Amino acid sequence: MPIRVNLDIMLARRKVSSKALAEAVGITQANLSILKTGKAKAIRFSTLEAICRFLDCSPGDILECTKSPDDPE
Amino acid sequence: MDNLPRIKRMSRLLCRVAGLFLWSIPTGCVLFWAFFNHLPEAMTGPLLIPGRDALPLLNRALCLAAALLPAGVAMYGFLTLRRLFGLYAEGEIFSRRNVLCYRELGMALLYWALATFLHTPLLSLALSVGMPEGQRQLTIGLDSMELVTVFAGLVALVISWVMDEGRSIQEEQALTI
Numbered sequence: 549m550p551i552r553v554n555l556d557i558m559l560a561r562r563k564v565s566s567k568a569l570a571e572a573v574g575i576t577q578a579n580l581s582i583l584k585t586g587k588a589k590a591i592r593f594s595t596l597e598a599i600c601r602f603l604d605c606s607p608g609d610i611l612e613c614t615k616s617p618d619d620p621e
Numbered sequence: 622m623d624n625l626p627r628i629k630r631m632s633r634l635l636c637r638v639a640g641l642f643l644w645s646i647p648t649g650c651v652l653f654w655a656f657f658n659h660l661p662e663a664m665t666g667p668l669l670i671p672g673r674d675a676l677p678l679l680n681r682a683l684c685l686a687a688a689l690l691p692a693g694v695a696m697y698g699f700l701t702l703r704r705l706f707g708l709y710a711e712g713e714i715f716s717r718r719n720v721l722c723y724r725e726l727g728m729a730l731l732y733w734a735l736a737t738f739l740h741t742p743l744l745s746l747a748l749s750v751g752m753p754e755g756q757r758q759l760t761i762g763l764d765s766m767e768l769v770t771v772f773a774g775l776v777a778l779v780i781s782w783v784m785d786e787g788r789s790i791q792e793e794q795a796l797t798i
Contacts, residue, residue: 579798589796 552612555584558603573598625712632709639703643696650692654685676748683747690743691736698729715784715791723781730774734767 559569570580573595582588596607603610657665658675676684705722713719745760752758 575798582796583798587796588798589793591798595798 550614550616552614553583553586553588553610554612555580555599555610558605558609562603562605564603569599569602572602625714628714629710629712632706636703636706636710639699639706643699643703646692646695646699647689650685650688654681654688657681657684677751680747680750683750684744687740687743687747691733691740694729694732694736698726698733701725701729715788717788720781720785720788723777723784727774727777727781730770730777734770734774737770738763738767 559566566580566584567577570577573580575595583591591611596610599610600606653660658681701722705719705726708714708716708719708722741760741762745758749757
């Protein structure tokens with residue numbers, strides 16, 4: 549069950565740039581890019597909370613659990 | 622991270638010291654056996670077979686060859702230490718390269734114990750080559766130092782495994798946003 553990060557979609561919906569989000573959340577653009585590209589191994593609750601607060605959304609709007617072909621039916 | 626400048630500073634120094642040892646060991650070996658017959662008796666006495674006051678060139682060359690076995694392992698150890706402290710000097714603390722250095726250091730210590738164990742019989746043979754039959758020697762010995770070296774080698778290997786765990790934690794930490 550891989551977790552997909554839909555941050556790009558939320559940024560487009562809210563018409564917010566990555567730079568603005570990074571500054572508002574207090575992380576570097578490089579780290580935000582790691583998060584957006586799905587390379588991150590974990591996300592802190594404090595980061596998630598800051599993102600949700602800034603984008604006015606819930607964690608489920610950003611993180612999505614997808615089925616992989618290896619998952620049992 | 623307050624320790625990082627101190628680690629870098631000290632590591633730069635230790636990197637140079639390891640480099641110094643790296644080259645002084647073979648140089649020392651060559652000089653020792655080249656000028657063996659001119660050295661004070663206090664240095665050469667324990668190695669000379671009774672009745673001999675000088676060593677012929679063949680014996681000295683063979684002794685040097687025997688000495689280069691542990692010397693080579695020691696050089697490998699110091700080369701590894703120089704690389705490790707070089708990484709620390711650059712601020713690289715928990716990386717795969719550091720882990721490899723610790724692993725190689727552990728292996729170098731184990732090889733060192735084996736090399737010093739083999740050095741004793743090889744040296745005794747090299748010293749007595751050319752002696753009449755019945756006066757040739759073969760000495761075998763196990764020193765407590767060799768056991769301590771094996772212990773230190775195993776400790777270094779365990780440290781390398783712990784370092785590998787630290788590396789994976791740091792990698793995970795770096796990818797935690």
